[in-house]
Amino acid sequence: AAGVIQSPRHLIKEKRETATLKCYPIPRHDTVYWYQQGPGQDPQFLISFYEKMQSDKGSIPDRFSAQQFSDYHSELNMSSLELGDSALYFCASSPPRGLDGYTFGSGTRLTVV
């Protein structure tokens, strides 16, 4: 079965650089969520999109932005990277109304040096 695809799997950036993470949801899933998980931490919700519109917003820094495109894939753009942005970034998708729970991708590990 198709899963949530995230790219790249690993990314190394320097401070103050910009990074773009991509997420391709499961086919027919119209809702995408982004989470950030720091080392030894629980995942923190950043932002979600439903039918290409922002739906819910969590603890996403102003330096980050995201969008969902017409094919339902989503991109998380991160600017002016800081050392503290080093984390595992998960994307998850759900079918309409999310009643079946979320399916998470394998994550993108971002290291800021």
Next chain:
Amino acid sequence: AQTVTQSQPEMSVQEAETVTLSCTYDTSESDYYLFWYKQPPSRQMILVIRQEAYKQQNATENRFSVNFQKAAKSFSLKISDSQLGDAAMYFCAYRRGGGADGLTFGKGTHLIIQP
């Protein structure tokens, strides 16, 4: 704001035995969902079991079952016949019903399986 509390940072159980992981939550909502996710060393987040708040019957998935006490706002996970592959971080999570709200996670419980 809703909060999720897992009071056991680490639990250890002998293989083939039963273990219960605790989770409590706080919310003023009446429509919500509760989940248990497993995160093995690969860091993949895997849905173990989910519970709709409006359902009185406790959810069960093979060796995994929950004890959902709505009035007490408690949602514990019982793992029967523990297997080595069950070793992982377990996160309890809450989501408000409707819309595309994000999950609120607890801090997690690290489950160790002793052979």
